[in-house]
Structures are given as structure tokens and as C-alpha cells.
Amino acid sequence: MITVKEIAKMCDVSPSTVSNILNGKNNMTAETKEKVLACIEATGYRPNYFAQGMRRQNNKTICIIAEEICQFSTPQIVESIMMYCEKNGYRTIFINLGMYNKWDNKGIKVGSLDLIEENTKPAFLEAQAIRADGVIYVAAHGRALDIVPENYDIPVIFAYGFSKDNKYKSIVIDDEESSKVLVEYLISMGHKKIGVVTGTKENYHTIERLKGFKSALKEHDIKYDPKNVINGDWKRESGYSAAEELLKKDITAIWCMNDVMALGVYDYLIENNIKIGEDISVIGFDDREIASFAYPKLTTSAIMLDDIGILSAKMIIKEIEDPSYRKERVATTRVPCKFIERNSVKKI
């Protein structure tokens, strides 16, 4: 692999001259500059990233650690982080933990969410090894995270997840407010008896979304009935079985805490010839691709993934460049979701 020294020798100049030309210093003759650049073009020379990184101590790199690249929310958040960082002079390094899709020795996927610390620690240390200026942790499974190693001296931001005890700045969606908007929409459509299918118990999103539900009911003087709230687990089947149970009760609408479960509810309703958006209204959360492809199209709340990505990139760059901001303890930032009205709710 060709080096500055070789370029310098070929052009009869010193290595420093070559370096200066490449780094935009402008105290050399146009002639020299041209000669060197031509030689670089011809040889396809590129400065060695490692040598550069070692010499200039700031290497302008942000490390993105993603819990789960195969989670629907992750790619878009990651893409917008990368876009924003690049536009602002930072390179990004991406580490995927693939926490849920673990692989066994034979390369076969095995689901598991355990061993969080064991999985994340090496990634944080890796970020340290590459002397990243900052780390953005892109979560995928709403829970309080306490995973940053002790005495970690690089700025860290949590995107789409949050740090336990608010130790690090976090950006999450505004689960409570967005849920409230959804439920208020149902109420405005005349629904007062609303069934709920929750996410996994104790999950952050579940708790917050339920808060929003209760607060919407309260503001409209509707009594909260815990019997109409069924525990789900975010998966399709749990929507199906929750629907079965809810339909025994006196309700006119079902709100599922994600779109996948809402389509599980669809499964049950279709199977039992109950007309969705007519006999019963259904509403979801997330606005995944499946929501707009379902029939009838599912009314839901869209997570603003680009906003989350861009905001977290902005924040990490600010932490890097403004040490006083880094010390500031800021409350979790909540990004509102966008209500998407489609055809799964009927006015009654």
C-alpha cells in the first residue's frame, strides 16, 4: 500500500508538503500542488486512517451502538444519525448487538434478551478503542438501561430508549401524550367503552401508554375499567387472544399498544366475521408498514424515527463540542408521534 513517503519521493518534495497539500494548507506554489495532486490521483493514494487517527488526536468519529438492526425502528434512526453526522463533519462507526436475534455456534438464530450487560459492554469498550468522540445507543426494547461501563469518559446519548436514573441524556417518544391523542380520537368518535391490549408488563412503553390512556379517559369523565385491559406481549398472537377475550365484554373499540397486536385483533375479527371499522373499531401504535397495508387500513400513531435520529445526533455533537452542555443534566427529551387517521375506526 502506497504511503506519503512514496508520493513525496515520486514528486521530489517532502512528505510534509504532500500532507499540507492534502490538508488544505495553501502556502505552496500552484505548480507543486498540481504535480502532487496528479500523482495522488494516478496512484490512487489514500492517507492511512489509522496513522491519521493516531496523529491528530481528535478523530471526529461517533459510534452508533444498535441493540437490534432488524427491529423495524432501527434502520431509519441509524440512517438519519449517519446523515446528520456526516453533514456535520463526523464519521460514524456502527455496531450491531443483534440482542434479540442471537446466533448459536452453528449460525442459527436463537431469541434472547438476557445478558444485556454482557452484550453491551464489549461494544462500549470498542467505542473506546477506536477513540470515538461520542456514542449513541439506539435501543429497541423499551427498558431502563444501566449499561455504560464505570468511569466511561466518552459522551453517551440514548436514542429510543433511556438511561437508568437519568445518568445520560435520552431521547424517547412521547408515549403518554401520543397515546392520549389516540384515545381522545376514539372518544371524539363516540367510543366510551374501549378495550386495551398492552405490551409486555413492566415495559416502559406499556406503562407510559397506559398513563396516556387513563389520562384521556379522566379528562372526559369516563371511568377506567381495568377489566377491559388485557396484557399482551407485543406479538400478533397476543392480539388475537386478547380480542377473543375482549369481545365477551361490552366494548366498541380496541386499542392495541402496537400495530402487530392490532393485526392480531384483525385476525380474530376476520375469522369471526366481525367487520373491522364497522362492528368494532381498532387502533394501533407505531405505524409500521403493515398498518397501511392491512384492510381496512389501520389508524395508528407514527413514530418519528428521523426526528429521533437527527435529535440524538445533534445532542451528541453538542456534548462533544460543548463540555458545559455535557455536564448539564437534562430531562429526557420526548418526541411526539404523529397521529395517522385511516379507516379502522367508525364514528358511533
Added chain:
Amino acid sequence: MITVKEIAKMCDVSPSTVSNILNGKNNMTAETKEKVLACIEATGYRPNYFAQGMRRQNNKTICIIAEEICQFSTPQIVESIMMYCEKNGYRTIFINLGMYNKWDNKGIKVGSLDLIEENTKPAFLEAQAIRADGVIYVAAHGRALDIVPENYDIPVIFAYGFSKDNKYKSIVIDDEESSKVLVEYLISMGHKKIGVVTGTKENYHTIERLKGFKSALKEHDIKYDPKNVINGDWKRESGYSAAEELLKKDITAIWCMNDVMALGVYDYLIENNIKIGEDISVIGFDDREIASFAYPKLTTSAIMLDDIGILSAKMIIKEIEDPSYRKERVATTRVPCKFIERNSVKKI
């Protein structure tokens, strides 16, 4: 940031001893080893990646260049590449081109597939700058790619796309064979008059899948009628309008070259009260999430994304470690898709 020298001083040994311990040389007393490791643990020391990479010239890094991380196929391919590389002692660096989702200056997305070379060249040069041992290019838009810079001295493999003139080894899905399997299934279910909605014209996948279609018909002595083949563009709307047109003809089944268009066909059929999987059969390609969530569930062909990822990782490592393999010109590797029978096709 703490360095070997500091660790060495703290432990009263020389830097090389620390280095030797970290690199698994075993010619030191257990006592020394323990002392040093304890100190490293306590201080959270990590060797500087740049210094390491510079000194040992092989840095065991594979660069993944993805055309489009937000394309449904990409994350899973990337994850399996990363998994396989990691298991085999290679680090991965990820670059997303986000070719379709371009961003303007204000950070707003603007679709565009132009300027391929302009977009890809910097990524290949970046791979060179980090002295990657190999590059895997993960494509997303079926087309012949001629994007590797001249005199590129790093091994390159194309995953889910292919290199023009077979210059580099490529791994693609077996469009033709998989399509043939789908169409033969339709035929086995009694369908002889099959409408087709293609992808964009001149797209590689479109051409290959049509070949498979024709070959299935031929083997069963069914005449190919180009009037039953409507040009689509992979998008939902084109499925919708193609359905409108196809239903004017005398057909019993519609094959769409991807699931998205198949659900566009669903849109039209539902709107017109035509029973899918009863009055008319529909079949897709890709097996995206939407396929199994549609009603009735869409019969389709699943792309084996993990297989593609693992295979490309295997191949790049082989090219890196076996120079003679690198010189070998190998025909494009075709990974078969997996037929998934669901409920959108009726036996007639």
C-alpha cells in the same frame, strides 16, 4: 486517555510486558499477569485501535457498504454478515449509502437513484483509507453495478446484487428458478391463465423472474401471452392499476413480482368485492412482513437473507485468506428462495 505506558508504570513492568499479556503470549509469571490484568480492569484501559492497526499491518476488518439500510432486505443481510465475520475474527465497518433516501441540505429526504458512481466511490475509498481487508457491497436495487474504482486492490464481493461483466464475485437470489417454482405451483393448482405484474423494466430481477415464468409455462405446454403481462414498478399503486387491467382479461390468477404490488392487487380486489383466493388467486415474491399480515395471507417466495449474508461473508474471508481463490473467476452464486404456501391461491 490511558495508554500502555501508564499501565506499565503503574504495574512496574515495561510496556511490552503489558502488550504481551494482552496478546496472549504466555512467557510471564502468573503473578505479573494477574497484577497487570487487574490494573487494566481497574482503569478500563483499552489499546488504541489506531495504534494497533498501524503497527500490525493486517487489521482484520471487513467493510460493509450498503446501498440502502432502510430497504427491507438490507438489515438482515448486514446482521448475518456481521455475525459471521465476528465469529471468524474479523471486525466489520458499516457504511450506508442511503442511495434512495437522499437528504437535502435541510435534512429532508429526496428520492433518487442517480449518481451511483458519485455516491459509491467515496465509500470504496473510505474502505481503502481504513485499510479494510475486504469489502462486501450489499445492493438493494437489482442492476448491474460497475462501481469499484480502477486498480482497486482490496477484494470485493457483491451481495444481493452483481458486478458488471462478472468482474467480482456476486451472490444473488435465484430469481429464475424461484419464480418457476411459484408459477409451477399455480399450474399445479389448476391455473393456466395467469396474469403477471412485473417490476421495473430492464431491472435484473424483472428480467430473470420473467424467464422463470416463461420456462414454467413452456414445460407445461401453456402458451405465453404477453398481453397478460403488465409492467409495474414494484410499488403498491402499480399493482392496483395492473389488477384493474388484468381483470378485463380472462385470467384466474395474478402473479406479482413482489409482495407490495400483490397487496396493491389486493386493494383493487377488495374494493371491487372480488374474493381473493376464491374468485381469483394472487401470489407474490419476497415474503416481506406484510405478506403474512395480509388477509388472506399471501403465498409467496421468501428470500433467504441470512444465507446471502453468511455466504458473502464466507466468500470474502476466503478471498482474503486465499489469494488464489481471489484470482479465480467464479460464476455468480444463486441462492434459492423458499416457497411459502399460504391462503391466497385456490385450487381450480
Added chain:
DNA sequence: GCTATCTCTTTAACCGTTATCATCTCCGAC
């Protein structure tokens, strides 16, 4: 007691780039 052997540790060179400082040339001012 001296050398040979073995084990463990240190020394010093090196990777490729760039910041810093030094040098050299040229030109105009006094």
C-alpha cells in the same frame, strides 16, 4: 566457581501521518 540454559523482562525500532519548528530563497526597504 564458572558457564550453559532457561525463563522472564526490557530495549529500541517501527508503522504512516502531521504539528512544529527550521531553513532557504527571494524581494523590497532603508
Added chain:
DNA sequence: GTCGGAGATGATAACGGTTAAAGAGATAGC
């Protein structure tokens, strides 16, 4: 004619690790 200063280029050291080779210390054999 000398001096100062600006502009262009060059020499050197340093970044933080790894590694080959040399060194030191302990033990064993004669």
C-alpha cells in the same frame, strides 16, 4: 549593502502500540 520579512519547503519528533532482539536473573551441571 545589509537587513527584515514573507513565502515555500524540509527535517524532526511524536502519536501509542507491537515485536524482534537483547538483557538480566535464576537454576543447573561440570
